[in-house]
Amino acid sequence: MESAIDQHLKCPRTLSRRVDDDYQPPFPMWVGRADATLTQVTMAYLGIQFKEEKRAQALQAMRHIVSSFALPDGPGNHDMSYHLDNQGYGNFIVVGYWRDAGRYCRWMRSPDVAGWWDSDARLADGLGYFREVFSPRAEQFETLYAFKEDLPGVGAVMDRISDDIEEHGYWGSMRDRFPASQVDRMRPSGQLEVLSGEPAKGGRVLLKGHDNIALIRSGQDWVDADPEERALYFNEMLPPLQDGMDFLRDQGKEIGCYSNRFVRNVDLEGNLLDIAYDIGHWRSLDLLERWAESHPTHLRIFTTFFKVVTGLKKLRLYHEVSVSDGATQWLEYINCHPQTGMLRDAKTS
Incomplete structure (x- = not known):
């Protein structure tokens, strides 16, 4: 024992x-x-949100995220899941685990990965996306x-x-x-806030987490x-x-x-x-x-x-x-409905 x-x-x-x-x-x-x-791991929950008629396109996006894990500094483990939320939207969620938070940062900032997530195409392809990333020590x-x-x-x-x-x-x-x-x-400090964007209007929305x-x-x-x-x-x-x-x-x-x-x-x-x-x-x-x-x-x-x-x-x-x-959290939502994840409870300034 x-x-x-x-x-x-x-x-x-x-x-x-x-x-x-x-x-x-x-x-x-x-x-x-x-x-x-x-000394620190990263847990990245990378989501694709869709209506059923967009399922094939959402699957393609999920496979793209998984394929990007084969790039240098990709995760040591990953899995894929599906969730039907209470607003009637399907959500594919790819979860990656990095043993080294620095490797995650290098992967995320690589041109192929950052370029895809930051592209204007994410705003115009009819899907929603989210990144909920946490790096506990x-x-x-x-x-x-x-x-x-x-x-x-x-x-x-x-x-x-x-x-x-x-x-x-x-x-x-x-x-x-x-x-x-x-x-x-391990008490919380601060509150969950909208850092940029407007959840009710869609587009890119960044949240500020808290300890x-x-x-x-x-x-x-x-x-x-x-x-x-x-x-x-x-x-x-x-x-x-x-x-x-x-x-x-x-x-x-x-x-x-x-x-x-x-x-x-x-x-x-x-x-x-x-x-x-x-x-x-x-x-x-x-x-x-x-x-x-x-x-x-x-x-x-x-x-x-x-x-x-x-x-x-x-x-x-x-x-x-x-x-x-x-400071080690990244909460981003792209064209997601306002009840998605932590969008629901985030305070606006």
């Missing part, structure tokens, strides 16, 4: 954990490990896996998996897995699950999960959730795969915790997970959560 916080990220605590030192978790879970050379993100091989998301650009960890199975364990939680309450926006990606993979586990997922786990995701999508503004998308992974042809995950943006980690610990929609998800987790063999469940500095 070991701490979720790796040895090179430990420091003298000024803030206590939520459990006693002799706590024993009820079942095994693991976290991703990276050596000291990983090593102490600003945590992971949790119910499996030990082929880690998805940010885990794929880390070096290895931990042994069984202590900090899980109790309220507050998410925060306790953050190295920053040893000395920092300690929380980003959660929480996933389920039933690719190799047998019929019994598939039935368990669809009949017991998915209904309360879908209810919670719909609540956050439609009513999350009142509780501090800026944006929530429950997405399904796709291939390059747009075919749905047996993998899904939630992408949630919150004003703060504290507000995310408050929903998780007290709201009926999440309590049903949590109790169902506890009921089934020890029997899982091929159904893969995981999450990754991060906070980041406002």
Whole structure:
């Protein structure tokens, strides 16, 4: 048994954990490990928004983004997903993970990539686009896996998996897995603002983020699950999960959730795969915790997970959560409807 916080990220605590030192978790879970050379990662969510009649064109744009990852300094891992939002728009989202934020900056600023995103053609081709990019430092993100091989998301650009960890199975364990939680309450400062453009009119809109926006990606993979586990997922786990995701999508503004998308992974042809995950943006980690610990929609998800987790063999469940500095965030929307992502909650000056 070991701490979720790796040895090179430990420091003298000024803030206590939520459990006693002799706590024993009820079942095994693991976290991703990276050596000291990983100091900051970049998580880039690159989206294409479309009406159904533009699906073929949106697929072409998605494939173009993926092909650009083969350029120098491309990401170490990526995946593609689809989401139908509550305004009736389809959204393909390509997610890239960079182990080195500097490599992301070089890739993003390369002529082929920057030229495509900055081109006037993005304003005139009948599609919407968005870039939601976050670059947390090593102490600003945590992971949790119910499996030990082929880690998805940010885990794929880390070096290895931990042994069984202590900090899980109790309220507050998410925060306790953050190295920053040893000395920092990770409170938000500032507010989400429109920096340029007018969301109601479309065109290019840039937002200014703020310190300690929380980003959660929480996933389920039933690719190799047998019929019994598939039935368990669809009949017991998915209904309360879908209810919670719909609540956050439609009513999350009142509780501090800026944006929530429950997405399904796709291939390059747009075919749905047996993998899904939630992408949630919150004003703060504290507000995310408050929903998780007290709201009926999440309590049903949590109790169902506890009921089934020890029997899982091929159904893969995981999450990754991060906070980041406002200066390391890039939030751009091009011809997207004003309810897209964090456009909805951004204040205008």
